[in-house]
Amino acid sequence: MAQKIRIAVTPGDGIGPEVVAEAVHCLEALRSRHNLPLEWTRFPWPSHAWHEENGESMPADALDQLQKYDAILLGALGDPGPVDDPDRYLLPDSISLAPLLDMRKGFDQWVCERPARLLPGARQYLADERAKDIDMLVIRENSEGEYVSQGGRLRKGTPDEVATQMEVFTRRATDRIIRYGFEQARLRAAARAEEGRTRHFKTLDGKICESQVCIVTKRNALRYWGDMYTEAFEEMSREYPDVATHHELVDAACMKFVQAPWAFDVVVASNLQGDILTDLAAVLSGGMGVAPSCNLNPDDPDMPSMFEPTHGSAPDIAGQGLADPTAMLFTTARMLDWLGRNDPAVAAAGRELFDAVAADLAENAGARRGTQEIGKAVRDRL
Amino acid sequence: MAQKIRIAVTPGDGIGPEVVAEAVHCLEALRSRHNLPLEWTRFPWPSHAWHEENGESMPADALDQLQKYDAILLGALGDPGPVDDPDRYLLPDSISLAPLLDMRKGFDQWVCERPARLLPGARQYLADERAKDIDMLVIRENSEGEYVSQGGRLRKGTPDEVATQMEVFTRRATDRIIRYGFEQARLRAAARAEEGRTRHFKTLDGKICESQVCIVTKRNALRYWGDMYTEAFEEMSREYPDVATHHELVDAACMKFVQAPWAFDVVVASNLQGDILTDLAAVLSGGMGVAPSCNLNPDDPDMPSMFEPTHGSAPDIAGQGLADPTAMLFTTARMLDWLGRNDPAVAAAGRELFDAVAADLAENAGARRGTQEIGKAVRDRL
């Protein structure tokens, strides 16, 4: 008997519960069909509890409760305002999003992985047809950097106020995220080779490689960690002579994401710059409706990883059965993939779910369908 | 006799001297035609002097020399690698770009203004036809924030290294850039009204305004200055009840720049976030070939402002007469506009040059033309 895999399901706010319901239905279907050793527990922790209970948006012992699980499947948190209606403006409810950062920090989920592929059926924002070839993996350092929350406000609220924010980067965390990037580049090249779709990347000295890692910094202005990142990257690249290396400044990277996103393979960036680049990559590969986000702790089996769609809780359409569960289902597929690292049947279920969601997307591009309708259509393909 | 206006022309590196030559020809044509009180001096300071002379890329007394002028017209600095050929990778030569930051700091050019309009003939990267309506002004805080260069590297080069980078924001600099944003919003609304093309922006409480300022922060993660920015913005907005206000997080802002850039009017952002947003706005409105950048000191007449195209020095095509001077000419037009604040004839020359460049762009979209050919075509329209 395979070891039980335990999932904590946290539906969250807004459309979270609706899209999570479809994810759970798919998990049920896959479990019974393939007899998978999966089980899950629901933690209905809507952020409004924040107002009523302990001044937080989760119970005080939330992390202790969650730590017993192998993965956390999160719906959506907070009220970030409507993404698709830029004419309607809401101030983002930043406070209710805090649990995201708490989980990342508390479980040392030091990798944030956001794959970006423009799948058939997904909305294409770029005019260039080559956008169809977008296939990159943005890897965001998720444990330190700009997000250490160090700093303060001196003479707060006066005309003489000074606000500081410290960025702290360690070589250890830099090395581990860069190594993770190189390893992913190799895995991606191997997977492509298996599917017979090799890609080519030129190195500075003209060599051709089948994968690439692009490191992003702003070393011409933020030079302390920019230089450390660059040195760490160059040193480690010697261990990966088969992987092409590339360097971009974050401003140029954003520009090139728009001009030629199909030229990127693996992109490694700091916490904040990765935050920006992954949102940009998400929209270029179809928008928030399809973008998964994985917060991983790859080396400590006692720490659960967390899987969430990149989209927000879309309070304006919550509870109406209108939300598209596609991103949530892609996220669930990615979670199975991860949980199946030592269990091929679980990993296979992840691929099956991914294929079903992708096929559904391709077939129904642009169709107006409700949350449950999409969920059922995907399930029917399993 | 009108007061003399003195311009320091610094062609810089790579394609800089070629595109600057066209700008100077246009200035000559405008001066003689309209008898403008303009004069200029050329400072041929290529960055390679950095290697040969004093270890800098400008003479040691460069700022003293430049300070005597009313404006600096800069070609391009450094070797940032080819923008349009993402298959060819160069490591950006960050060091030779230092004079940019030195001038901004030394002359307290605290506003960086980068208008983004998708003019007829400019390359359109977005699929949506509404991209033609992109018309925003991104205002970047240019004097502090992430660019203060404070920090260091502890245990440098060891596995235990810690790199820090401090972000410092003052309420004074925050207030002045936000006020500048509101003032520009009013000016833009007035200019549009004159041209009979009013735009409408909704406020949170449903009111309709003819202009908007969007403040960008990352207050849910970088909360010290994010909160200060937000408070300063909300306080100042009370003085501008006629201007709609909006708030975006920088990641969402990047996404919305791709999804609906035509919904923005004036955008105010910090030094780093503004750097990223302006590159993105530049590419969405046609790319580096057309994007001007203005580093302004609006309140100290003894401090020259600096005008540069956003593009780099493109060393791969330097010296071949291939570089497109369009961005440089738009930059020159913007400089005349600025220098003509108290001299209507100079401002009119700026508009004349802008119109000539825009007309040339619209008529010759996509045509293969050399640097001098484009320069002459524009001059022939003056």
Ligand SMILES: CC(C)[C@H](C(=O)O)[C@@H](O)C(=O)O
């Ligand atoms: C909600 C916010 C703090 C978060 C982040 O900045 O990491 C979000 O933007 C994300 O990308 O997951």
Ligand SMILES: CC(C)[C@H](C(=O)O)[C@@H](O)C(=O)O
């Ligand atoms: C060259 C570099 C330091 C500069 C900046 O970051 O400000 C550039 O990117 C710009 O936008 O003018």
